[in-house]
Amino acid sequence: MSTFKHPINDSLNKINQRLDQLLKFQKQKQNENPEYIIFDNADVMQLFKISSKTASNWREEGILPYVQIKGKLYYKLSDIHAVIDQNYSVKKK
Template sequence: MSHPFQESLSNIEKRLEELTNAVTKKQERIFDKVIINNDEFQKLFKISPGTAANWREKGLIAYSQINNKIVYKIEDINKMLDDNYRPFKK
C-alpha cells in the first residue's frame, strides 16, 4: 500500500514532465513557422521594442510592415544570425 503523499508527489512529477515537454515543443515550433510577428521576435531574442526598432533601422534584420503590423521571415532571422556569426578562434 503506497502512501498518499508519495502518490501526489508522483502525480506532480508526471505533470511537470508533461508541461516541460509542452513548453519544449512550443519553443521548437517557432522555427517551423514561415513568419513571426514583432512580439514573437522580441521574445525570441529577449529584446525590448526599442531594440527591435533599432535593429530594423540599422538594417540588421529585414522585415515587412503591413499597415502598423511588423513581421519577420524566419529565413531573414537565420540570415541575420549567419551574418553576425563569430566562430571560435583557434
C-alpha cells in the same frame, strides 16, 4: 436520458474542428515553403530577448528586414536565419 445537444456546444465543436483544419493546412504550407514562415514583432523580441527599442533600432539600421502591414510588423524566418548567420562567430582560445 436526453440526447439533446446544446447549440453552443455544437458551435464550439465546429469552431474547434475548423481551427484544427486551419492549423493542419498552415503546417502543410510551411513544410512546402519554409521561406514564408513568418514571425511578428513580439515573436522576434522574445526569440532574441531584446526590447522593442532594440528591435526598432535593428529595423532602422537595416539589420533585420521586415514588412509592415497596417501597423503590424512581420519578419521572415529566412531573414532571421540570415541575421544569425551573418553575426555568428566562434571564439578561438
